[in-house]
Amino acid sequence: MYDESGSTGKVFPKPEISEVNFEDILQTNIYNVMLNRRSQRKFEEKQVEDWKMDIIFAAADTAPTAGGFQGFEIFYVKNRNTKEKLVEASNNQPYVNSPIVLVFCMNPERVKMKFPVEIIKKFSLQDATLAASYAQLAAHSLGLSSVWIGMIDETKVREAIKTDLVPSSILCIGYPRKILHPKPKRSLTDLIKTIE
Ligand SMILES: Cc1cc2nc3c(=O)[nH]c(=O)nc-3n(C[C@H](O)[C@H](O)[C@H](O)COP(=O)(O)O)c2cc1C
Secondary structure (H helix, E strand, O other), rough: OOOOOOOOOOOOOOOOOOOOOOHHHHHHHHHHHHOOOEEEOOOOOOOOOOHHHHHHHHHHHHHHHHHHOOOOEEEEEHHHHHHHHHHHHHHHHHHHOOOOEEEEEHHHHHHOOOHHHHHHHHHHHHHHHHHHHHHHHHHHHOOOEEEEOOOOOOOHHHHHOOOOOEEEEEEEEEOEEOOOOOOOOHHHHHHHHOOO
């Protein structure tokens, strides 16, 4: 499982360390990435390195999926014209034309489980959403910023990327022009409804 030599060129997890210092967690851990993530709509015109994209894709690939069937696909849009079409398909949100544009689509055909079709669709929507979320967090851990685009015209997105699959979201990634502070969220007491 672990590629200690690094010779395969693949991204493998490092063995987990069971005893970690709390301060280390806050400086480097995913928890800090989560706390600091902020949607970004202004990107530098700077290319994102391929190795960072490899990590982002590998992170998406680790997301839990229904039955482990990975009922989603990622379209990595590099074509300028297609990016412009995606702007239009996103209610003309200009920042969709960003350095990195990933379209996450549901692929219920991959989910080989004997459940009603509505459940399978719901599974693939959750699969695609989780994968996008993992990719978003990975991007932030690499010093990149992103914005999740949910306001999409499904038909137009499908036409733009030439697929029959249903898109769930677009993730726009790039280097931030300015580091933004995270937005305040609601209090945990408001968020959590405890059922005793
Ligand atoms: C389901 C969903 C749909 C969203 N759609 C859009 C969108 O179409 N355009 C946009 O600019 N931001 C969109 N966002 C980003 C939210 O506006 C943003 O996450 C929210 O304001 C909270 O800010 P934060 O991400 O900085 O914490 C979407 C986020 C989610 C989760």
